Amino acid sequence: MASLAPVGVFDSGVGGLSVLRDLRRLMPAEDLIYYADSAHCPYGGQPNAAIQARAVAITEELLAAGCKMIVVACNTATIAAVEHLRANYPVPFVGMEPAVKPACAMTRTGVVGVLATGAALGGEKFHRLLAQHAAGVRVITQPCPGLVECVEAGDLKGAFVDELVKRYVQPLARARADVIVLGCTHYPFLRDAIQAVAGAQVQLIDTGEAVARQARRVLEREELLNPSAADGGLEWRTSGDKAALAPIVRSLLA
Incomplete structure (x- = not known):
């Protein structure tokens, strides 16, 4: 069932974990895949074309993992890439907007x-x-x-x-x-x-909670909300050094 597929979330690094916390709170049944693009962080100061290329590469990895929706948990990536992603891929995208x-x-x-x-x-x-x-x-x-x-x-x-x-x-x-x-x-x-x-x-x-509410609305509208009563799982990936990043991820999600 499509509703059982995971939700993808990505950011230039670990910052998007602040959004992921709200997603887990408001949609506890959803399985989440978080991608930290740490090898290319920070996005700020990079050309839009480079940021868009990274957003495309990450999106394709998350889609290959079966994601039913992708949250672009990065203001800079949203500005550079979200319209391109929406125009070229079949799943819903939820982006960031300064409050x-x-x-x-x-x-x-x-x-x-x-x-x-x-x-x-x-x-x-x-x-x-x-x-x-x-x-x-x-x-x-x-x-x-x-x-x-x-x-x-x-x-x-x-x-x-x-x-x-x-x-x-x-x-x-x-x-x-x-x-x-x-x-x-x-x-x-x-x-x-x-x-x-x-x-x-x-x-x-900040806009983390607003983004999580919007993600839930989109899943409900598309009849993709996970119906499970159990808490969903979390998988995280990175383009950087996963072993070095692991304790930082744990501390930020504590």
Whole structure:
């Protein structure tokens, strides 16, 4: 039965595990295959054609494994590749979108900060979001080179991480941003460090739960939701060193 097939999830590395946590919570019966493209991480700064080529290669591997749907758990890959994937492959794809709309609705100071990769911030999709939802709101965008690499190494705390977070978050706090969008799937793993710099009064939002809800809606619409009462399994793959990555994956999913 098609409903018993697994759901594929991929990211440039381990960041998409933040989305996978929400998928497991909202769709506990689904078998999941997670692909971390660690050998090519980070995607930020790479040409769109290169990112799209990786998305195609990973999609074909996940389809060969029998996946019934694929979640592109990476903002940069979504911008570069999701429309191409939808046009060329027969399964549903669910992508990421920075939470600009809810952030602009939530702000009381009229200032919203967005932490993301340079590629995500420069994409046409992001500018469409601003045009549609940010009227009357000052949106401050902040590229964050180095944060993805910290999460990939499992470094979520410490002086180096704290210094990077301060560099990127303090300008948003000084500008009175009261909502900060975590616009990369890696950044929720640094939530504590970001909150400490931003202040307790600042709301941090990401789109992991919204993506999981959308994935469930799509499976229900297509009559592909797994009917099992048992918890689904998790298989993970990587283009990098699986043995080296294993303890980081375990710690992030703990």
